[in-house]
Amino acid sequence: MKRRTAREKALQALFQIDVSNTEPSLAIEHVLEGEPSDDYLKRIVLGVVEQKAEIDNLIIGNLEKWTLDRLATVDRNLLRMAAFELKFCQEIPGNVILDEAIEIAKIYGDDQSSKFINGVLSKIKDTLHNN
Known part of the structure; x- marks a missing residue:
């Protein structure tokens, strides 16, 4: 799976987790739609879930005139995903x-x-x- 596809599917899984409190493993399974699993997809989703408090604090510290709760769900989870990559995927x-x-x-x-x-x-x- 290409990294772009993995990121898009990670965003979809994080959206599900955020909106409906879905278990991360179920959200990943759902977005894969029967396709083989992808290590990078798992790394992003599980990493965001595990580091959510630290990532959210990083985002909050860089928002102007916005709160995390007011952000559109897609934007919030895209920021979480990219902030995770910036902080924890230095390669x-x-x-x-x-x-x-x-x-x-x-x-x-x-x-x-x-x-x-x-x-x-x-x-x-x-x-x-x-x-």
Whole structure:
């Protein structure tokens, strides 16, 4: 499975977990739709679930005039996914993570999502780089 596909499916699984409190393993199984499992998909979903408090704090610290609860569910989970990758997947260049998140936001978010995601993730990337 390509990384883009793994990220899209991870977003779908995280959305399910966020909206309906689905068990992570069931959410992953559901989005795979019978396809073979993917290690990167699992790494993202389980990593976000395990590190959710730390990731949410990182996002909250870089939001302006927004609260995490007010964000669209797609945007919130896309930010969580990309923030996880920025913080815990150092083998992937930050610009690649941002580009992928922006492209996925264009597909799954609303008209403003990609600009919003770009702004918040750029701040998160700077925050992590300066620590």
